[in-house]
Amino acid sequence: MANVLIVYATDYGNTRKMAEAIASGAMSVPDTQVSLKLAEDVTTDDLIASDALIVGTPVHMGSPDWRVKKFIDTVCSRLWMKDSMVGKVGAIFATGSGYGNAGGGSELTMLALLNNLAELGMVLVPLPKNTPGYYLAGLQWGPYGRSAGEKMEQTGVTDERLEAATYHGANVSRIASVLKGHDLFAKPIPVLA
Numbered sequence: 001m002a003n004v005l006i007v008y009a010t011d012y013g014n015t016r017k018m019a020e021a022i023a024s025g026a027m028s029v030p031d032t033q034v035s036l037k038l039a040e041d042v043t044t045d046d047l048i049a050s051d052a053l054i055v056g057t058p059v060h061m062g063s064p065d066w067r068v069k070k071f072i073d074t075v076c077s078r079l080w081m082k083d084s085m086v087g088k089v090g091a092i093f094a095t096g097s098g099y100g101n102a103g104g105g106s107e108l109t110m111l112a113l114l115n116n117l118a119e120l121g122m123v124l125v126p127l128p129k130n131t132p133g134y135y136l137a138g139l140q141w142g143p144y145g146r147s148a149g150e151k152m153e154q155t156g157v158t159d160e161r162l163e164a165a166t167y168h169g170a171n172v173s174r175i176a177s178v179l180k181g182h183d184l185f186a187k188p189i190p191v192l193a
């Protein structure tokens, strides 16, 4: 049984919608247990019990939401000290209104989260470009749900923009199942001749 933990923050529900789509994809993989949690409710025990962690955020001023950052800097950092997350599976997602042609900081936000998971020593899962729905709501870093239209009209994340998120959840879950129980990183580090 692989445990997939999805952690997110939201003000208007768009990031929750993406989190739920990811959860439904993860649950489609047999023998998977999925937990959805707001960033402020997550404990170190939740993280230790997980085999995969998927972190999602709305883009705020071109960077992750402060509640997600607080989760990283308080809960995750305690486990960074102990190497407790090393070798677990990590992935991310985001939503934004994408003001301007360059996506309003969406890539910077997603890379910031991936960087945090890399700091924890996690095995990162990208979003391949052949993922269904990628053309509409995909970046190589993970699913990106734009919650506004071309002229910034607030459409919310539409259903067709959830497809890539669903597949991402399934991918992460499958990879977590395959890797579960394997001690992936060499300990102690071998001395090279």
Ligand SMILES: Cc1cc2nc3c(=O)[nH]c(=O)nc-3n(C[C@H](O)[C@H](O)[C@H](O)COP(=O)(O)O)c2cc1C
Pocket (backbone or CB within 6 Å): 009, 010, 011, 012, 013, 014, 015, 016, 058, 059, 060, 061, 062, 063, 095, 096, 097, 098, 099, 103, 104, 105, 106, 146, 147
């Ligand atoms: C304070 C604030 C700052 C924002 N900054 C950005 C931004 O820099 N780039 C962007 O694309 N969207 C930005 N947005 C829009 C949100 O990312 C977008 O509406 C998102 O889908 C909201 O997610 P939620 O419904 O889960 O709260 C901002 C929204 C707020 C409230």
